[in-house]
Amino acid sequence: MKLSRSGHRPVIPGFRIAMGFAVLYMSLLMLIPLSMLALRAGQSSWDELWATFTSARTLAAYRLSLGGALIAATVNTVFGLIIAWVLVRYRFPGRRLLDTLVDLPFALPTAVAGISLTAIYAPNGILGGLLEKGGIQAAYSPLGIVIAMTFVSLPFVIRTTQPVLQDIDQEIEEAAATLGASRWQAFRRVIFPSIMPAVIAGFAMAFARAVGEYGSVVFISGNMPGRTEIVPLLIVTRLEEYNYAGATSVALALLILSFVMLLVINLLQAWARRSAPV
Numbered sequence: 001m002k003l004s005r006s007g008h009r010p011v012i013p014g015f016r017i018a019m020g021f022a023v024l025y026m027s028l029l030m031l032i033p034l035s036m037l038a039l040r041a042g043q044s045s046w047d048e049l050w051a052t053f054t055s056a057r058t059l060a061a062y063r064l065s066l067g068g069a070l071i072a073a074t075v076n077t078v079f080g081l082i083i084a085w086v087l088v089r090y091r092f093p094g095r096r097l098l099d100t101l102v103d104l105p106f107a108l109p110t111a112v113a114g115i116s117l118t119a120i121y122a123p124n125g126i127l128g129g130l131l132e133k134g135g136i137q138a139a140y141s142p143l144g145i146v147i148a149m150t151f152v153s154l155p156f157v158i159r160t161t162q163p164v165l166q167d168i169d170q171e172i173e174e175a176a177a178t179l180g181a182s183r184w185q186a187f188r189r190v191i192f193p194s195i196m197p198a199v200i201a202g203f204a205m206a207f208a209r210a211v212g213e214y215g216s217v218v219f220i221s222g223n224m225p226g227r228t229e230i231v232p233l234l235i236v237t238r239l240e241e242y243n244y245a246g247a248t249s250v251a252l253a254l255l256i257l258s259f260v261m262l263l264v265i266n267l268l269q270a271w272a273r274r275s276a277p278v
Helices: 015-042 046-053 056-089 095-101 110-121 126-133 142-167 170-178 183-211 215-221 231-240 244-275
Strands: none
Touching (some): 056 142, 056 183, 110 126, 142 215, 183 244, 215 231
């Protein structure tokens, strides 16, 4: 039996068989469908693809989807880290209930989330009515889209940073305090560099989840072309119009943009790991 690099006997025998199943599964699930998307888009001429992608309606949808996802991921990175810190470092009544509620967006159907958010933030809703008095329209506006994206992507930041915070020994903070560091200095110079890779990973997953969100957004956005229309909705609209070339070109561009942004974020995460204190 061939040993692993660590010198131990592998739990799952047969590297070639296991690797073959892994490649086959990934190919059937991801590589082949994504390749078909590229081939389908390749059936159109470059001029047609470029005209579809650079149309005013398409560019507006991309700005809204990417911009809204960026805002939602940034907000969740800040407040998700705070929530993870509270769940890990403090003991209080209702802590387990709060920890369970974090996973609610995972289990809740997106349509239910969309209806709930619309009912609350609509002009006749509880929060929507209060915002309306202040001149702020939440539902059927870009703000409502950001709210829906923030709702569905929050758990990714919390669940990514929470285990890392649990692994950090509090004695490290006590040692920093004995050396004269304030709480803010201990967090900024000792704790945050250790959790930065997890924070970046949580941001990346929250961003990716928000970009691809459809079900909850379509209820609260109003779906107005050029104003509150997101890219997934535009793709569905093109399919309903039997414009398969337009749908695949928009989807392919979103795939490429998402891949590039995730690649950049992964590079930043690798840099953060190398820079983190041992």
